[in-house]
Amino acid sequence: MAVPVLPALADLVLPRVCAGCGLPGRVLCPGCARLLTEPRPAQPRRFPDGFPPTVAAGPYAGPVRPAINAFKEQGRAELAGPLGAALALAVVAVRLAVPGPPRAVLLVPMPASRAAVRARGRDHVRELTGRAVTELRAAGVTAAECRLLRRRGRVRDSAGLTAAERRANLAGTFAVAGPLPVADLLVLVDDVVTTGATLTEAAGVLSAGLGRAAPPVVAAVVAATPRSPDDLDRLSRPLRND
Numbered sequence: 582m583a584v585p586v587l588p589a590l591a592d593l594v595l596p597r598v599c600a601g602c603g604l605p606g607r608v609l610c611p612g613c614a615r616l617l618t619e620p621r622p623a624q625p626r627r628f629p630d631g632f633p634p635t636v637a638a639g640p641y642a643g644p645v646r647p648a649i650n651a652f653k654e655q656g657r658a659e660l661a662g663p664l665g666a667a668l669a670l671a672v673v674a675v676r677l678a679v680p681g682p683p684r685a686v687l688l689v690p691m692p693a694s695r696a697a698v699r700a701r702g703r704d705h706v707r708e709l710t711g712r713a714v715t716e717l718r719a720a721g722v723t724a725a726e727c728r729l730l731r732r733r734g735r736v737r738d739s740a741g742l743t744a745a746e747r748r749a750n751l752a753g754t755f756a757v758a759g760p761l762p763v764a765d766l767l768v769l770v771d772d773v774v775t776t777g778a779t780l781t782e783a784a785g786v787l788s789a790g791l792g793r794a795a796p797p798v799v800a801a802v803v804a805a806t807p808r809s810p811d812d813l814d815r816l817s818r819p820l821r822n823d
């Protein structure tokens with residue numbers, strides 16, 4: 582009879598509050614989770630040349646911001662479930678956007694720098710990728726994870742840099758890490774896209790490194806900086822928690 586007590590005990594020790602809005606009860610309340618169920622194309626303000634077709638599960642604004650930051654920076658690893666499910670939704674949406682028959686997808690996590698992994702004690706994008714693959718397979722999608730990219734060299738903080746400077750700063754950051762497994766579609770995955778510079782650099786390296794044999798390269802993220810009035814309107818609606 583001890584087993585049912587454990588979750589209740591865990592809740593006493595670690596009271597659950599929504600990482601988005603602070604409402605007690607769940608790690609992400611239904612109202613906040615719903616913000617990550619309307620996939621839309623990511624639209625960086627200045628589309629970098631070569632920006633891959635990218636779908637985000639929701640806007641990186643409102644309660645989504647603190648939820649992702651709690652997962653990424655504050656060690657709330659239990660958010661991998663709902664955020665990984667959101668990422669899976671974005672993968673499904675971007676897969677549907679590619680012409681042709683349904684494709685087997687290979688999720689390529691954006692590689693973290695050693696410094697970031699050391700600071701956080703974990704690679705949160707890989708955690709999201711693993712959960713997304715589980716969700717996709719449960720939904721009948723042929724999906725796998727492949728660490729096809731690795732980082733090389735250091736990147737300085739991009740805050741305050743112009744778009745061209747960011748591009749130059751990122752050049753040479755990534756390299757193809759190994760042979761390409763069988764796949765119809767490569768989906769770069771990350772938590773958030775803001776300027777799109779990092780995804781653009783990674784997609785370019787994949788396409789160039791794999792040559793003509795490369796399948797299409799697209800991207801999926803949990804959230805993207807909102808650009809359209811529609812996105813902002815959606816956020817201004819009152820959140821319902823039912």
Ligand SMILES: [Zn+2]
Pocket residue numbers: 599600601602603604609610611612613614644
């Ligand atoms: Zn909430």
